[in-house]
């Protein structure tokens with residue numbers, strides 16, 4: 001009887017031990033499947049990214065990207081200055097209301113807003129923001145072959161991106177726009193570019209960008225807003241665009257920044273489809289270059305740019321019109337590959 005009790009106790013202990021071992025093993029497996037406590041690549045992939053083809057994570061993990069001066073800083077300025085800066089911001093965000101085909105001040109543009117391309121009134125990181133303007137102008141620009149001030153640069157975008165005319169220097173509107181742009185740059189060191197400024201610089205492909213591939217991505221990811229014919233969609237009031245045009249009569253002209261495919265590709269990589277950010281891009285680099293090639297192969301209003309790039313040897317690598325000093329064709333300057341950049345200007 002005593003022996004039997006002992007045996008029973010031993011068997012029970014053995015069963016407990018086995019259960020304990022199984023539990024420990026399961027816990028260990030779960031722990032290692034989660035990366036053994038270390039952060040894996042997977043943990044840092046933002047969840048909202050369309051991960052169908054996209055592999056890289058954020059374009060920039062820096063925590064010190066530029067942000068605009070705060071409302072507090074603005075309110076410390078003189079009342080009149082504050083009003084002027086706020087008016088400038090409104091002109092950037094709602095340009096068409098004042099200067100579009102139904103503009104209340106003058107009808108001198110294609111109906112786009114500066115903000116269509118300079119997102120969040122020129123404050124979004126890698127959203128073509130204005131953080132570098134106040135600190136780096138006046139500066140020499142090879143496109144004009146001259147030293148340009150901010151008025152000249154703003155006028156350029158009115159004449160090219162908005163395919164129209166600019167309000168004159170000294171007018172209430174031009175002064176307000178320049179005041180606002182200057183204010184945005186007041187927290188950047190003179191002569192410096194803040195992190196996240198302007199447009200994201202994409203790596204070059206080692207093949208030419210392909211408009212045919214670009215068209216199929218465009219049809220999948222862009223038509224819902226910009227339409228199949230690239231003409232965009234007007235707002236209900238018809239004064240402005242809900243979704244701005246990408247080509248056709250009301251789009252930017254052939255002298256505009258976006259007509260260079262590196263500018264277009266870098267802009268959409270960090271910002272389109274609308275809602276994408278540098279943290280959660282939704283296009284692969286190849287898709288961005290190919291869409292840029294497609295959109296810039298479609299018709300745009302032409303601009304007389306015969307006076308641009310007066311020094312041929314300073315012409316930028318992706319300006320698609322000759323003559324060139326480097327022996328490459330217009331085709332290569334339009335689509336790349338740009339890897340032979342020793343010979344193509346790439347400042």
Ligand code: HEC
Nearest residue numbers: 112113114117132133153154157161198199252257258263
């Ligand atoms: C169709 C798109 C588009 C529109 C609309 C547009 N711009 Fe631009 N703008 C650009 C591009 C592209 C650049 C060049 C950015 C680069 O090369 O990094 C640029 C550059 C600039 C710059 C110089 C930025 C720098 O850091 O050197 C200023 C200033 C500017 N734009 C002002 C304006 C103003 C003001 C308006 C409205 C009147 C406007 N832009 C409308 C696309 C646009």
Ligand code: HEC
Nearest residue numbers: 115116117221222225242243244245246268272273274291
């Ligand atoms: C959900 C709607 C939507 C989708 C999808 C979308 N966009 Fe846009 N896009 C916008 C809006 C809205 C703006 C203007 C943003 C603003 O004014 O704040 C814009 C602006 C632009 C601009 C600058 C302004 C212009 O008209 O030249 C370009 C270039 C652009 N989009 C390209 C694309 C491309 C390429 C795709 C596809 C990869 C795409 N967008 C997908 C809504 C969209």
